[in-house]
Amino acid sequence: xxxxxxxxxxxxxxxxxxxxxxxxxxxxxxxxxxxxxxxxxxxxxxxxxxxxxxxxxxxxxxxxxxxxxxxxxxxxxxxxxxxxxxxxxxxxxxxxxxxxxxxxxxxxxxxxxxxxxxxxxxxxxxxxxxxxxxxxxxxxxxxxxxxxxxxxxxxxxxxxxxxxxxxxxxxxxxxxxxxxxxxxxxxxxxxxxxxxxxxxxxxxxxxxxxxxxxxxxxxxxxxxxxxxxxxxxxxxxxxxxxxxxxxxxxxxxxxxxxxxxxxxxxxxxxxxxxxxxxxxxxxxxxxxxxxxxxxxxxxxxxxxxxxxxxxxxxxxxxxxxxxxxxxxxxxxxxxxxxxxxxxxxxxxxxxxxxxxxxxxxxxxxxxxxxxxxx
Amino acid sequence: xxxxxxxxxxxxxxxxxxxxxxxxxxxxxxxxxxxxxxxxxxxxxxxxxxxxxxxxxxxxxxxxxxxxxxxxxxxxxxxxxxxxxxxxxxxxxxxxxxxxxxxxxxxxxxxxxxxxxxxxxxxxxxxxxxxxxxxxxxxxxxxxxxxxxxxxxxxxxxxxxxxxxxxxxxxxxxxxxxxxxxxxxxxxxxxxxxxxxxxxxxxxxxxxxxxxxxxxxxxxxxxxxxxxxxxxxxxxxxxxxxxxxxxxxxxxxxxxxxxxxxxxxxxxxxxxxxxxxxxxxxxxxxxxxxxxxxxxxxxxxxxxxxxxxxxxxxxxxxxxxxxxxxxxxxxxxxxxxxxxxxxxxxxxxxxxxxxxxxxxxxxxxxxx
Numbered sequence: 001x002x003x004x005x006x007x008x009x010x011x012x013x014x015x016x017x018x019x020x021x022x023x024x025x026x027x028x029x030x031x032x033x034x035x036x037x038x039x040x041x042x043x044x045x046x047x048x049x050x051x052x053x054x055x056x057x058x059x060x061x062x063x064x065x066x067x068x069x070x071x072x073x074x075x076x077x078x079x080x081x082x083x084x085x086x087x088x089x090x091x092x093x094x095x096x097x098x099x100x101x102x103x104x105x106x107x108x109x110x111x112x113x114x115x116x117x118x119x120x121x122x123x124x125x126x127x128x129x130x131x132x133x134x135x136x137x138x139x140x141x142x143x144x145x146x147x148x149x150x151x152x153x154x155x156x157x158x159x160x161x162x163x164x165x166x167x168x169x170x171x172x173x174x175x176x177x178x179x180x181x182x183x184x185x186x187x188x189x190x191x192x193x194x195x196x197x198x199x200x201x202x203x204x205x206x207x208x209x210x211x212x213x214x215x216x217x218x219x220x221x222x223x224x225x226x227x228x229x230x231x232x233x234x235x236x237x238x239x240x241x242x243x244x245x246x247x248x249x250x251x252x253x254x255x256x257x258x259x260x261x262x263x264x265x266x267x268x269x270x271x272x273x274x275x276x277x278x279x280x281x282x283x284x285x286x287x288x289x290x291x292x293x294x295x296x297x298x299x300x301x302x303x304x305x306x307x308x309x310x311x312x313x314x315x316x317x318x319x320x321x322x323x324x325x326x327x328x329x330x331x332x333x334x335x336x337x338x339x340x341x342x343x344x345x346x347x348x349x350x351x352x353x354x355x356x357x358x359x360x361x362x363x364x365x366x367x368x369x370x371x372x373x374x
Numbered sequence: 375x376x377x378x379x380x381x382x383x384x385x386x387x388x389x390x391x392x393x394x395x396x397x398x399x400x401x402x403x404x405x406x407x408x409x410x411x412x413x414x415x416x417x418x419x420x421x422x423x424x425x426x427x428x429x430x431x432x433x434x435x436x437x438x439x440x441x442x443x444x445x446x447x448x449x450x451x452x453x454x455x456x457x458x459x460x461x462x463x464x465x466x467x468x469x470x471x472x473x474x475x476x477x478x479x480x481x482x483x484x485x486x487x488x489x490x491x492x493x494x495x496x497x498x499x500x501x502x503x504x505x506x507x508x509x510x511x512x513x514x515x516x517x518x519x520x521x522x523x524x525x526x527x528x529x530x531x532x533x534x535x536x537x538x539x540x541x542x543x544x545x546x547x548x549x550x551x552x553x554x555x556x557x558x559x560x561x562x563x564x565x566x567x568x569x570x571x572x573x574x575x576x577x578x579x580x581x582x583x584x585x586x587x588x589x590x591x592x593x594x595x596x597x598x599x600x601x602x603x604x605x606x607x608x609x610x611x612x613x614x615x616x617x618x619x620x621x622x623x624x625x626x627x628x629x630x631x632x633x634x635x636x637x638x639x640x641x642x643x644x645x646x647x648x649x650x651x652x653x654x655x656x657x658x659x660x661x662x663x664x665x666x667x668x669x670x671x672x673x674x675x676x677x678x679x680x681x682x683x684x685x686x687x688x689x690x691x692x693x694x695x696x697x698x699x700x701x702x703x704x705x706x707x708x709x710x711x712x713x714x715x716x717x718x719x720x721x722x723x724x725x726x727x728x729x730x731x732x733x734x735x736x737x738x739x740x741x742x
Contacts (some may be wrong), residue, residue, distance in 0.1 A: 040539075041539075170612070173611060177681075177682055177693055177700075180682055180684075181681065181682055181717075184717065195539070196540070197540075197687075198686050198687075201684070201685060201686045201687060202684035202685070202686050202691065203684075221685040221686075222685050222707065222713070225685070225687055225688075225707070226707075236541075237687070238687050238688075239540070239541070239544060239687065240544055241541070288688070290688045309548075309552050310548045310551045310552045310555075312547070312548060312551065312572070312573035312574070313572045313573065313591075313592035313593060313596075314569065314572055314573060314610075315572070315596055315608070315609050315610065315660075315662075316596075316660075316662055319548075319573065321548050321552070335548075337688070340593070349552070349555060
């Protein structure tokens with residue numbers, strides 16, 4: 001177990017005018033924490049991981065493991081284990097052989113070795129495969145062996161780069177569960193890189209969202225989803241993503257503001273917005289698809305009006321796309337998540353509907369800085 | 375108007391049957407989805423419709439006409455693949471004009487069709503661009519456009535969104551569904567992705583090992599899966615399966631799996647008992663059909679232990695250890711009781727009797 005601290009970490013390729021892949025990254029990862037770096041490709045998440053592993057040299061800043069700066073250490077000296085997308089098992093070695101290899105290198109006595117092999121195999125549910133060679137393993141089993149091999153020597157830090165990407169959907173789900181449980185049981189501090197938000201949300205104690213080389217937000221899965229720091233995070237996390245529309249804030253008699261969007265008149269006091277929105281200014285309203293209520297019967301009602309464009313069944317739900325009546329020839333299309341059991345059966349392309357937000361469903365963003373205001 | 379009927383179609387490579395006795399119909403103007411894993415025979419079926427894979431038996435009728443004697447080029451079928459196969463040295467306009475020039479369409483008609491498709495796909499601003507100057511989503515629309523300009527009577531797509539990232543795929547999916555509805559071209563769409571299949575298909579044909587497993591609307595397939603294979607293919611997370619036993623006491627039929635017991639509604643119970651060859655059955659439960667209470671309040675529930683909790687967006691997935699098996703339950707993130715659960719908590723779970731699925735343990739067929 002260890003703590004990891006990144007201090008003003010920077011990575012530039014090709015000097016001045018080159019690519020600035022990682023910019024001023026500060027991060028503290030606690031003992032036993034499962035930390036996931038999430039972002040679109042090119043956001044700097046893998047570069048950051050590679051610097052921690054020692055495969056890339058930072059052009060600025062410090063990496064501390066248990067308080068000690070490790071920038072100058074070779075990868076082999078850092079007491080770090082890594083697992084990649086390609087599991088790279090030795091074809092001639094059995095599962096047991098793979099587990100024993102790092103222990104033999106550390107000269108662990110045989111009795112202790114056997115005990116750890118059995119324990120790791122049980123945790124990863126490969127106990128009855130110990131004598132199997134890689135060619136007899138499924139993709140999910142092979143990846144679990146790769147994970148076991150990395151963890152068996154009990155490294156200070158465990159790094160994983162998209163380890164589940166090459167597995168099919170069902171195996172990915174299973175292996176994800178096994179990995180999360182194993183990490184909890186062993187308590188090894190873990191950094192995991194992925195572009196798959198579902199994977200990140202399900203695995204992480206803490207998620208680090210990156211974009212353009214910068215950290216956008218560091219938060220738990222629930223916090224990230226419920227209280228995104230800015231519009232990028234709000235739009236990146238969630239499938240389908242949050243709906244956005246720009247509205248003008250109008251003054252109220254009490255000196256606060258009133259925002260009319262999606263049929264909800266939202267009074268906001270001046271203190272609440274911290275003086276960051278003035279009357280007449282434009283703000284971006286964001287609502288998640290499941291925070292919208294759709295009504296076809298009361299299209300005459302007070303909500304935002306629109307026309308159903310597409311209905312997509314999804315198990316016990318429907319994803320309904322609604323073109324808002326804004327008068328524009330290319331109106332914004334909002335997505336609504338509606339339960340199948342409700343009025344969803346009356347919804348079909350062309351039907352006029354009204355939309356309203358659930359209480360506390362509305363988020364506000366500054367259209368220029370994109371920071372969240374509410 | 376064009377419908378497509380497949381009647382007892384068999385396709386063989388050498389001795390090996392890749393497609394065995396497949397029959398289904400795509401109605402005129404319908405968007406039908408062919409869903410299967412890799413190796414299920416779905417792409418082979420598409421090739422049979424286009425004329426590139428010869429039939430060993432059966433027939434294919436397009437617009438009521440047997441196409442057996444028509445070579446591929448005469449079938450008036452347009453295809454879009456996962457690899458867009460755009461001509462890299464041609465602009466978007468040239469990529470689109472190419473099939474029309476080949477068909478010797480007059481210039482004015484060519485221009486009119488290209489303009490219309492550009493408008494439909496919102497690609498008007500990109501007509502002069504080369505493929506490498508476009509994003510993945512735009513390239514995908516160019517591939518789609520090249521098929522559309524021909525105004526084919528039948529549109530076949532093989533995993534056309536497979537190369538896009540998850541976010542773009544969701545966008546492109548609903549855009550395609552709206553476009554298809556607007557054009558009304560009879561369409562068969564092949565995918566391995568159950569989410570895509572449900573979202574798009576007015577009708578879904580589930581194929582496995584060259585055999586049709588079920589044909590139905592997304593709701594029919596989700597709510598009344600014909601067999602265990604189909605049941606396990608759909609849902610996020612997919613259905614839980616538990617080895618179980620049927621017991622009968624007077625009129626009452628119960629299904630029991632380890633600590634979990636569900637008394638079936640009388641009518642369903644009777645049908646299941648009649649249909650089941652043995653007492654051993656497979657109980658299927660969707661993650662959203664699992665209820666739970668904290669143990670202290672439990673009377674009707676089975677004891678279970680929380681293994682993991684996974685907050686995923688608006689959902690909270692809870693992995694539970696129930697007897698010897700691991701099952702997954704799904705609830706809403708705003709459910710405070712669910713959100714409080716942590717690994718190793720002991721709770722009680724129960725299943726809504728109206729929402730259980732039962733399958734023959736040996737054949738996997740639905741019972742009752």
